[in-house]
Structure formats: structure tokens, C-alpha cells
Amino acid sequence: MLNHNHLISITDFDAKRVRAILALAHQVKKYPAQYRNKLQGKMFGLIFEKPSTRTWISFESGIFGMGGGVIYLGPEDIKLGIREEVKDVARVLNRYLAGMVLRTFSHQTINEFKKYFEGPIINGLSDVEHPCQALADFMTIEEQFGKKAKPVIAFIGDGNNVLNSLILLGALLGIDIHYATPKNHEPNLAVLEQAKALARKSGSKIAGTNDPLEAVRGVDVIYTDVWVSMGEESLRDQKMKAFKGMQVNEALLKHAKKNVRVMHCLPAHRGEEITDGVMESKHSMVFDQAENRLHVQKAVLLHLLQS
Numbered sequence: 001m002l003n004h005n006h007l008i009s010i011t012d013f014d015a016k017r018v019r020a021i022l023a024l025a026h027q028v029k030k031y032p033a034q035y036r037n038k039l040q041g042k043m044f045g046l047i048f049e050k051p052s053t054r055t056w057i058s059f060e061s062g063i064f065g066m067g068g069g070v071i072y073l074g075p076e077d078i079k080l081g082i083r084e085e086v087k088d089v090a091r092v093l094n095r096y097l098a099g100m101v102l103r104t105f106s107h108q109t110i111n112e113f114k115k116y117f118e119g120p121i122i123n124g125l126s127d128v129e130h131p132c133q134a135l136a137d138f139m140t141i142e143e144q145f146g147k148k149a150k151p152v153i154a155f156i157g158d159g160n161n162v163l164n165s166l167i168l169l170g171a172l173l174g175i176d177i178h179y180a181t182p183k184n185h186e187p188n189l190a191v192l193e194q195a196k197a198l199a200r201k202s203g204s205k206i207a208g209t210n211d212p213l214e215a216v217r218g219v220d221v222i223y224t225d226v227w228v229s230m231g232e233e234s235l236r237d238q239k240m241k242a243f244k245g246m247q248v249n250e251a252l253l254k255h256a257k258k259n260v261r262v263m264h265c266l267p268a269h270r271g272e273e274i275t276d277g278v279m280e281s282k283h284s285m286v287f288d289q290a291e292n293r294l295h296v297q298k299a300v301l302l303h304l305l306q307s
């Protein structure tokens with residue numbers, strides 16, 4: 001029987017499951033010792049087609065921290081779909097491993113893999129989504145603002161994987177998200193439609209503009225990410241021109257609430273999408289966000305394996 005418990009897109013979960021995962025993540029963070037044997041005897045695979053610091057190390061540390069084992073396979077190791085077809089790799093690894101984390105260029109690769117693998121599959125970033133990041137972001141927001149609060153978030157920058165998962169999760173949880181992107185760099189259209197449908201149900205507002213000042217006016221949180229994502233290096237010159245004026249800097253922060261919090265999924269390119277001053281300021285919660293990747297992913301693993 002194939003497992004249908006995956007985290008490939010935020011839309012794999014409803015609001016109830018997300019709330020259960022966030023609640024578990026807070027518990028795991030507070031009482032890590034209570035979870036130290038939960039994955040005993042289970043071996044996980046991490047296939048990463050792109051580099052990583054946070055996703056790789058937080059999954060490894062989290063799985064070891066719960067008594068499981070991990071095999072990391074980097075860009076030079078498995079070569080999904082190049083050395084061998086994805087479905088063949090998936091069927092072989094299915095005989096060895098209890099679950100997988102996949103970081104791929106194409107979202108389709110993960111969807112193809114899941115057809116042939118029984119255990120849970122977690123998207124560790126694709127071209128379309130970064131669901132683990134969004135969960136850690138909302139865990140951090142809950143810590144900062146409380147579980148009942150509905151802070152307004154503005155995302156300034158590229159309509160990329162990070163923004164796609166953020167708007168889906170915001171819409172699911174009833175949180176308003178404003179985003180400002182340059183023209184032709186808006187979020188994925190299909191994702192946007194899904195997010196708007198979720199927002200209609202939860203009563204939240206997902207609003208896009210090309211003007212960063214309009215997006216940040218009076219907001220509680222400003223979020224940004226790199227302008228050139230992994231795999232887009234050849235677009236660098238073009239994107240640097242398109243994103244001029246989209247920097248999260250001291251002047252932009254003045255248009256938000258006085259004690260606005262600043263988020264960045266990292267890695268950051270200081271001097272491009274965010275200034276060094278803002279990264280190091282009292283507004284920044286980027287390292288709490290990074291830490292929470294560990295706790296939320298432990299909760300995701302526990303949730304997917306038990307449900």
C-alpha cells in the first residue's frame with residue numbers, strides 16, 4: 001500500500017493538520033528529550049539536487065535527535081533521472097528506507113517519486129514550493145505574536161518557491177499576506193489561484209502589487225528572499241535590473257509598524273534583497289526562523305509517521 005501522507009505541497013494539509021503540527025513543534029522544541037527515541041530503527045534518505053545548509057543539517061540533526069538514521073545523497077550521488085529513471089530509484093530506495101526528503105529542481109520529480117515509494121516524502125524545496133520553510137516561518141510568527149494573533153505579513157521580492165508556500169499557508173491559516181514583486185515575477189499562477197480559494201474560506205486576504213511601499217504600509221512582518229534562486233544563475237543580470245527598488249532596507253521599514261519584525265529564509269545576499277543593517281537590527285528574527293526549521297521538521301516527521 002502506498003503511503004498518502006506526504007508534505008510535498010502545503011495543500012497536502014488542511015488547517016487542522018497544520019495547527020496540530022505547529023502545536024507539536026512547540027512541544028518538541030520545549031521538551032526534546034521526550035522525543036529522542038521516536039524514530040528508533042528507522043532510516044531516512046535525503047536526496048538533494050541543490051546545495052543546502054539549513055534543510056540538510058536540520059533534517060539530519062532532527063532525525064538523529066529522535067533516534068533515527070540518515071543517508072545524505074548530494075548532487076553528485078544519485079543523479080535522479082540522469083543515471084537512472086526516477087521510478088527505478090524510488091522503487092529501490094523503497095526497499096531500504098522509511099521516508100525521504102527530496103530537494104529537486106523540478107517539483108514533478110517529487111510527484112513522480114511518490115508514486116513508487118511507500119513511506120512519507122517531504123519536499124525540502126522544489127522550483128514551486130518550500131513547505132518546510134513556511135511551517136517554520138509560521139511557528140516563528142506564533143512565538144513572536146502569540147497563537148491567536150493575526151499579524152499582517154508583507155513579502156517583498158521574487159514570486160518564488162518561498163512566497164508560493166507562504167501565501168498558501170497564510171491563506172490556510174487566515175493570515176493576510178501582501179506581496180510586492182516586479183512585473184512578470186509574480187507567484188506561480190496555479191498556486192495563487194489555490195491560495196485565493198483557501199483565503200476565501202479562511203477569510204484572509206492575499207494581495208499583490210508591484211510597489212513595495214504599498215505592500216509594507218502598516219504591516220507587522222516584512223519577509224524577503226534572494227532575487228536569484230538556485231538554478232537561476234544564468235538570469236542573474238536580468239533579475240538584478242528587474243528587482244531594483246525591491247530591497248528591504250531601513251527606509252522601507254519606516255513604512256511598516258514601528259516594531260515590525262523582519263524575516264528571511266536564508267541564505268541572504270546582504271546588499272541585494274536586504275541590507276546588512278536590517279539583517280543585524282533588532283527587527284530581525286531570521287535566526288529564530290532558521291532554528292525553528294529543526295523543531296517543525298521533527299514535528300512533520302512525527303506527524304506523517306503516526307497518521
Ligand code: CP
Nearest residue numbers: 052053054055265266
Ligand atoms: N532556507 C533554506 O532552505 O536554507 P538551505 O537552502 O540552506 O537549506
Ligand code: NVA
Nearest residue numbers: 160225229230266267
Ligand atoms: N528561493 C531560494 C530559497 C532558498 C532556501 C532558492 O530556491 O534558491
